[in-house]
Amino acid sequence: MFEQLQETITRQISAFLSQQEIPAAPIDWKWIPFAGQWGIATSFFQAASLEARQGSHIPVGERAQQIATQVAEHLGTPEGISKVEAVRGYLNLTFSPSSFARQVIETVQREGLLFGKGQLTGKRIMVEYSQPNTHKAFHVGHLRNVVLGSAVCNILEWAGNEVIRANYIGDIGLHVIKWLWCYLKYHNGEQPPEDRVRWIGEIYVQASRYYEEDPAVEPEVRALFARWDRRDPDIVSLWEKTRQWSLEAFEQIYQLLGVHFDRFYFESDVEDSGKEIVRTLIKKGLACDERPEGSVYIPLDEFSGTKDKYRVLVILRSDGTSLYATKDLSLAIQKFEEYQLDQSIYIVDVRQSLYLQQIFKTLELLGYSWAKQCYHLAYEIVTLPGNVTIASRDGAVVLLEDLVAEATSRALEIVQTKNPEISQQQQLAVAHAVALGAIRYSMLSRDSSKVVTFDWDAALDFNGQAAPYIQYAAVRANSILRKAGEIPAKWQVPSELQPVEITLIDLISRVPQEIQKSARDIKPLVLSTHVYELARAFNDFYNQCPVLQADPEVRGFRLQLVAASRQAIRNLLSILGIETPDIM
RNA sequence: GCCCCAGUAGCUCAAUGGACAGAGCACCGGACUUCUAAUCCGAUGGUUGAGCGUUCGAGUCGCUCCUGGGGCACCA
Known part of the structure; x- marks a missing residue:
């Protein structure tokens, strides 16, 4: 959301550094990592380190701080930035509340259900x-x-x-x-x-x-x-x-x-075509055919000049019947021929x-x-x-339907006590959304390289960092908006923002980048963590900042912020395949 | 024997090579006449398995070990 500003400032800094004959080191921006502050930061350790290598005798940390201070003085206070600070070798640029809060909220409002969606890449990917x-x-x-x-x-x-x-x-x-x-x-x-x-x-x-x-x-x-x-x-x-x-x-x-x-x-379906590929491999001299005494196999290490790395792949049984590999080779080819995949x-x-x-x-x-x-x-x-x-x-298995049934029944119990006024059908729908959300989230909130030990209590725990917590935050937002009725179209960003408001807006603004990062690393965990943080920030906000009772000039802004929060949470949950109920 | 993965608070897990390693659970102490307490606030809790090295800076990168899991020719 802030790419343009970043680029402009990056160019200014680069120009200034070269003018000062300070070695060019890449400037990469990161979020300021402290709660209640929003903005971007970069450091000058690399530049200072390069100087040290060229014979400067100033300690790197000290020199980095000098450079940061000089840059800060040179930059002044750019448009859209409220504060420029040099801290321990870092240059921190704090966003100004009025313009960025408005920009973030308006972006979410404009993009709605598609907030966070990236530009088309033109790439076609198959996921099996x-x-x-x-x-x-x-x-x-x-x-x-x-x-x-x-x-x-x-x-x-x-x-x-x-x-x-x-x-x-x-x-x-x-x-x-x-x-x-x-x-x-x-x-x-x-x-x-x-x-x-x-x-x-x-x-x-x-x-x-x-x-x-x-x-x-x-x-x-x-x-x-x-x-x-x-x-x-x-x-x-x-x-x-x-x-x-x-x-x-x-x-x-x-x-x-x-x-x-x-x-x-x-x-x-791919068995016959797989056997055909095996014939081709034998004909090309890529596979060794030792039938009927032995199998058809590919000595992969021999062909790729490796040792004990790829081992040997058997592609056909000695009796001529197919193996998993026979079929997977064919399948892979079929996928690319059919779809021209990237x-x-x-x-x-x-x-x-x-x-x-x-x-x-x-x-x-x-x-x-x-x-x-x-x-x-x-x-x-x-x-x-x-x-x-x-x-x-x-047979020592936990069937999926048993898990879902148990989770749903536990969720239903809570729904019934909290929402006795809604219909049974609605209660069940909510319980279902909560149960499935909890199950999905528990699978997505740990890295795929970590073993999951299935445990009934853990799988059915609706407290803490879990989907129901996140869903509940959205439900609270929904509740405020429902009670507010019409959200005023005209609103202003208050001159003074609470730290929780800043944190919340900050987290919303990062959603598009988090989605890109999650895709780049192919890690749903990135989003499951972010949406949790978003929900937590919203709950903080909910506890600290009254919305409906707020002064008129603040009320409009907070209603907008509530709407934007709900949208951001809802979009992220939907990416993770988790429903956002209206009530819980 | 060779290869891959994991090792972070009592437990389960986070942390694009950057600022003080963060959450949840559990435990202890608080907060409902309020926009829903499936919530929040506070307290406790760490030699990031060990050791070298690279770097201005290492939980993160490299090497050597330790522990646990997985894989290594006719299973899928």
């Missing part, structure tokens, strides 16, 4: 996320992926990119055949009950148990796999029917979570880091120039207390 396996349960371990992926999509979109949300469904493989075997043997003819996800998951648990415990099962499953491989119509039709059950269950979950996809890919992001957990590096390297060896535009966003997994990995096959 969720990637569930059919015939398995959908549990809290999968939740992190969906929450992270959908937030990343929104962030990239808000930063000005075109985003294609892709999902890659694992609809075939040994796990599916195991499930079909179990269904045929123990559940034949059954129709899925209402609680479909659980039912599907339970059959999978049963299948896995028999498969592991009874050695007689494996040959039966293999035989079934062979039938599928030669497209036995009975098996194919059973596969199609049961696969559809899973897909419908996923759709329910996606609706519950409020996420959507633009493009679905299926493993079963970037292809894979949201996949950290355990597959080496594997995805192998895929990207293979694509490079195949000569695809876009291989370098593939990016793996690795996130750490969700474990159960005691460092227990969540595994669909042993």
Whole structure:
């Protein structure tokens, strides 16, 4: 919001420094890091350090302060700046309240629901996320992926990119055949009950148990796999029917979570084209074919002159059946051919880091120039207390719907006591927004490189740094605006602003840059932190500054500030995929 | 053996190489006749795993260790 001013002042400083024959060091502006102050700052340590290297004997800190003082004197007080100060080697420029407060509030007002949205970049980015396996349960371990992926999509979109949300469904493989075997043997003819996800998951648990415990099962499953491989119509039709059950269950979950996809890919669709690529690789001499004794593989280290880095990637089983890699190679190519992507992001957990590096390297060896535009966003997994990995096959899972149901019921209890006058339906809607917000926020408010230990109490804690706190701030703002009725169109920035007001406006003004930063680093955490700080600043303001009862000249301004705060919070929450209720 | 990630307050986590390392939870003490207390205020709490190095400046970068987690040819 202040780019122009920054540039002008940067030019003035550079000119002054060169005139004074002070070494040119890059001037980069940062926010003044102290609460209740707003403005930009830069330091002169680098320039002073360069001088020292050229033989000056003044200590760097002291010299930096000298330069800062000189610059401050030279600048005077530029338009839009109320105070210029040299402090401990830093030059601090404080914004003047009247012009900037107005500018910030008017910008939010003008842009409304789009406040914070960046200029179009012209870049097209595909984000592949969720990637569930059919015939398995959908549990809290999968939740992190969906929450992270959908937030990343929104962030990239808000930063000005075109985003294609892709999902890659694992609809075939040994796990599916195991499930079909179990269904045929123990559940034949059954129709899925209402609680479909659980039912599907339970059959999978049963299948896995028999498969592991009874050695007689494996040959039966293999035989079934062979039938599928030669497209036995009975098996194919059973596969199609049961696969559809899973897909419908996923759709329910996606609706519950409020996420959507633009493009679905299926493993079963890229299998044949994958095998075709394997043939090409063999023909080009890039893959070693040791069938039938061994597999088809690529000695990646050998080809890229590395040692123990890329290892070996097996791309086809010795019996000629496909592997995950077979299909992923094909999928990557299809994505770029279909959409001419500028970037292809894979949201996949950290355990597959080496594997995805192998895929990207293979694509490079195949000569695809876009291989370098593939990016793996690795996130750490969700474990159960005691460092227990969540595994669909042993059934020790927390189902997503159970989590949502429990969270909603706890939220509903609070809503009912606080808002007894609204309809049950409204109460439920609010509880739902709060529950899902809390769940999503807890996943987004820690770095993706950190392991999440799922804990019921922590997941259902609505206090402190959590979505309900942020939502509540917006609700309070909403309440003030509702009681105020019409917001006066004419208003003035008071001559004196409270420190909390300054902090609040400051945080609102940074929203666009925070969105850019969040996109640049692909870190939703940047926004989850910022929106929390915004909410906290608003709560401070709420407690310290009366709005409705304020003097008329202050009242108009504060109402505007309340409206801008609500908008900023609402926009950030929506990027994170969190609803902002009107009441709580 | 090799590679990747994490290690910050009692616990869970923040911190574009910059100013005094910040929040929440927990604990202790306060604030509802007020625009909703799902809130706020105050107190307590730190050798940023250890050690060298680079730098004017290191939680952040480099090296060597320690601890924990993960990965390393026919699972996905």
